[in-house]
Amino acid sequence: MRSQAMFFQRRAGEALADPRLQKNFAGLKDKFVGMRARAVANYENDFEELRDAGQAIRDRVIDNLDVWLELFEEKATARGATVLWARDGSEICEHVIAIAQRHGVTKVTKSKSMLSEEAQLNAALAAAGIQPVETDLGEYILQIADNEPPSHIIAPAAHKNLDEVADLFAATHQQPRKTEIPALTREAREVLREHFLSADMGISGGNFLIAETGSVVLVTNEGNGRMVTTLPKVHVVITGIEKIVPTLADFATLMRLLPRSATGQEISNYVSVCTGTKGEADADGPEHTYFVLVDNGRAGLVGSEFQAMLRCIRCGACMNHCPVYQTVGGHAYGWVYPGPMGAVLTSLYTGIENALDLPHASTLCNQCGVVCPVKIPLPELLRKLRERQTERGLRPWSERLALSVWSRLAQRPALYALATKLGVRYLNWLASGRDRIAVLGVAPGWTAGRDFPAPQGRTFKELYSSRQEQKA
Amino acid sequence: MRSFRHPVCFLHCGILPFHNAKLMRVALFVTCLVDLMRPSVGFAAIRLLEAAGCEVVVPETQTCCGQPAFNSGDRRAALALAKKTIAECEGFDYVVAPSGSCADQIRSEYPGLFVDEPEWRRRAKALAARTWELTSFLADVLKVDTVPGEFAGSVTYHDSCTGLRSLGIKQQPRRLLGLVAGLKLKEMPESEACCGFGGTFAVKFGDISAAIAEKKCINAQAAQAGAVVGGDLGCLLNIEGKLRRMGDETTRVLHVAEVLAGVLPNPDGKAG
Numbered sequence: 189m190r191s192q193a194m195f196f197q198r199r200a201g202e203a204l205a206d207p208r209l210q211k212n213f214a215g216l217k218d219k220f221v222g223m224r225a226r227a228v229a230n231y232e233n234d235f236e237e238l239r240d241a242g243q244a245i246r247d248r249v250i251d252n253l254d255v256w257l258e259l260f261e262e263k264a265t266a267r268g269a270t271v272l273w274a275r276d277g278s279e280i281c282e283h284v285i286a287i288a289q290r291h292g293v294t295k296v297t298k299s300k301s302m303l304s305e306e307a308q309l310n311a312a313l314a315a316a317g318i319q320p321v322e323t324d325l326g327e328y329i330l331q332i333a334d335n336e337p338p339s340h341i342i343a344p345a346a347h348k349n350l351d352e353v354a355d356l357f358a359a360t361h362q363q364p365r366k367t368e369i370p371a372l373t374r375e376a377r378e379v380l381r382e383h384f385l386s387a388d389m390g391i392s393g394g395n396f397l398i399a400e401t402g403s404v405v406l407v408t409n410e411g412n413g414r415m416v417t418t419l420p421k422v423h424v425v426i427t428g429i430e431k432i433v434p435t436l437a438d439f440a441t442l443m444r445l446l447p448r449s450a451t452g453q454e455i456s457n458y459v460s461v462c463t464g465t466k467g468e469a470d471a472d473g474p475e476h477t478y479f480v481l482v483d484n485g486r487a488g489l490v491g492s493e494f495q496a497m498l499r500c501i502r503c504g505a506c507m508n509h510c511p512v513y514q515t516v517g518g519h520a521y522g523w524v525y526p527g528p529m530g531a532v533l534t535s536l537y538t539g540i541e542n543a544l545d546l547p548h549a550s551t552l553c554n555q556c557g558v559v560c561p562v563k564i565p566l567p568e569l570l571r572k573l574r575e576r577q578t579e580r581g582l583r584p585w586s587e588r589l590a591l592s593v594w595s596r597l598a599q600r601p602a603l604y605a606l607a608t609k610l611g612v613r614y615l616n617w618l619a620s621g622r623d624r625i626a627v628l629g630v631a632p633g634w635t636a637g638r639d640f641p642a643p644q645g646r647t648f649k650e651l652y653s654s655r656q657e658q659k660a
Numbered sequence: 661m662r663s664f665r666h667p668v669c670f671l672h673c674g675i676l677p678f679h680n681a682k683l684m685r686v687a688l689f690v691t692c693l694v695d696l697m698r699p700s701v702g703f704a705a706i707r708l709l710e711a712a713g714c715e716v717v718v719p720e721t722q723t724c725c726g727q728p729a730f731n732s733g734d735r736r737a738a739l740a741l742a743k744k745t746i747a748e749c750e751g752f753d754y755v756v757a758p759s760g761s762c763a764d765q766i767r768s769e770y771p772g773l774f775v776d777e778p779e780w781r782r783r784a785k786a787l788a789a790r791t792w793e794l795t796s797f798l799a800d801v802l803k804v805d806t807v808p809g810e811f812a813g814s815v816t817y818h819d820s821c822t823g824l825r826s827l828g829i830k831q832q833p834r835r836l837l838g839l840v841a842g843l844k845l846k847e848m849p850e851s852e853a854c855c856g857f858g859g860t861f862a863v864k865f866g867d868i869s870a871a872i873a874e875k876k877c878i879n880a881q882a883a884q885a886g887a888v889v890g891g892d893l894g895c896l897l898n899i900e901g902k903l904r905r906m907g908d909e910t911t912r913v914l915h916v917a918e919v920l921a922g923v924l925p926n927p928d929g930k931a932g
């Protein structure tokens with residue numbers, strides 16, 4: 189997906205001005221935040237210890253990523269799968285199209301894969317004459333909505349409400365408009381069933397790759413993952429190289445964290461562990477299994493100050509709890525991943541010069557950091573990205589000038605005292621006797637949406653020193 | 661009778677306030693926002709600390725802890741201001757700031773700033789260990805059980821993010837407010853939700869910041885309290901500014917130090 193991250197401000201503004209979106213966001217937040225809180229409260233052991241354990245597992249993998257990947261490749265190959273490596277999005281597309289052509293595929297069903305969004309795979313497939321059909325309900329909705337990008341990593345169509353989906357279904361399926369959720373999902377199932385049965389290849393993402401068994405794990409709620417991975421004769425897994433976990437036991441630990449953090453479920457409706465190709469004794473499964481393991485910027489983070497980001501298990505809790513995401517939604521972030529994790533990933537994977545606003549579009553409230561199941565210090569990473577921007581001279585000159593004037597002043601107490609004394613008087617003059625300033629020329633961003641309370645009149649320093657003099 | 665407990669004597673010295681322990685010397689780190697916008701908070705802090713038996717010193721040359729530079733990604737400026745603050749504040753038993761976010765800058769961020777200056781790192785760590793946010797200092801270190809303030813009415817408390825999530829400040833201000841004669845605390849929904857201030861964020865992304873502030877204000881109003889109280893002036897300016905723009909002329913917005921000390925600004929906002 190081509191990044192639109194440079195347009196964050198504008199797109200955020202559009203989202204703020206759209207009352208329907210604002211209503212959808214509010215409902216989303218109440219649901220996700222409340223459900224996670226309940227799940228954490230009901231967890232039988234200490235959830236904080238579980239987070240520590242989750243972090244430890246992810247760190248263990250990422251510290252020796254190459255070793256675990258080799259083991260995975262060995263185990264997966266032994267079970268009949270083919271492991272391919274992709275450096276970037278275009279290599280993903282090349283691999284997948286080559287596989288499809290090798291097996292004479294004309295239609296693929298897809299279960300949710302954010303990597304295929306990174307690669308703009310659907311467009312590439314269509315261009316190669318292969319029809320991609322999204323089968324995750326949210327992704328399907330977006331596909332028929334003229335290929336809208338997802339706005340959330342686990343609820344891709346979170347920005348749409350029931351009415352919009354009803355309109356979309358009626359228009360696309362040429363059927364009477366339905367307004368009840370069960371009726372709509374039934375209609376989607378009927379449409380998708382045809383595709384499940386006629387597709388020759390299934391493409392899925394992967395929540396985890398298990399090194400000791402060479403398996404991929406899919407964590408889903410809709411069952412479409414099962415259809416995609418078992419019905420067609422070819423199954424292609426596209427996933428990031430960082431998704432590996434050492435053992436099944438480690439996976440079990442992470443499974444305690446993932447659904448609770450994501451949707452507040454103790455466990456998702458479906459957990460599928462897919463290992464290799466269909467064996468003699470198996471009732472179903474693909475004849476051919478391929479893993480496309482993708483770098484696309486990940487390997488470069490190993491050993492860097494941003495390595496912690498690779499722990500991410502894509503639960504979405506950080507965005508669900510983010511006051512900025514809750515207010516502007518996912519599309520404003522402009523690329524595949526939104527919210528705090530998206531601000532970090534978009535900067536790192538598409539270039540920090542292409543996402544200048546994202547690291548700054550955070551209050552650093554750390555609500556994300558305290559809910560992240562693998563304890564990624566997201567605010568710290570955002571701050572480090574800000575530092576990298578400063579070092580590379582990427583900040584606007586006006587901001588640099590203001591910061592440098594201010595910091596020079598703050599290092600010279602006498603001058604600072606004078607400047608603040610004058611500044612306070614200026615602000616008071618602006619307030620002209622009222623307790624607030626309605627338009628502040630030096631910070632129009634502040635006063636566009638709220639008043640600026642007037643200062644009390646003198647600086648603390650002035651008042652304090654005159655008080656000391658009186659005492660003496 | 662003033663109740664005062666000195667950490668080195670472990671006795672409750674209500675009767676002999678100064679026992680044989682020497683007076684605790686506390687540096688007040690006023691914070692740049694309080695200095696500029698709301699001196700009454702600084703005087704309230706002095707009053708509280710003195711009432712609890714501390715000798716309060718205001719290091720004269722202090723300006724800003726450097727957090728705006730740090731959070732803007734200007735490490736060099738942050739480092740320079742950290743050194744300046746360390747040099748000014750290190751000669752005291754404690755450093756106290758009426759702000760969770762400034763106190764946290766010194767406590768949690770200063771040591772990490774000095775990557776290849778071990779001597780400065782040592783000094784930063786020593787200062788970090790002695791630096792406290794005002795309400796946690798009063799509640800956790802001094803363990804006060806009286807405060808000078810009186811307040812006829814109800815308040816609702818906004819938990820500022822850094823104080824809450826980095827310093828664990830949650831019960832301390834509530835316990836202290838419980839000591840204020842006449843005060844009734846009414847909790848608002850989602851008191852822990854960010855108000856949208858975020859320092860320079862409030863200016864760079866004014867529209868998003870104001871939209872987040874609006875949600876905070878709606879929650880604060882739902883508590884139906886006479887005043888919104890908090891421990892960080894940045895958040896309070898944001899909340900007050902939004903309440904007024906929303907047409908709310910009655911809900912007061914006060915710093916917790918002002919309420920605890922009984923040093924309230926006049927309703928017109930001027931220092932009382």
Ligand code: SF4
Nearest residue numbers: 500501503504506560
């Ligand atoms: S950064 Fe943490 S909270 Fe956000 S999606 Fe990843 S694992 Fe979940």
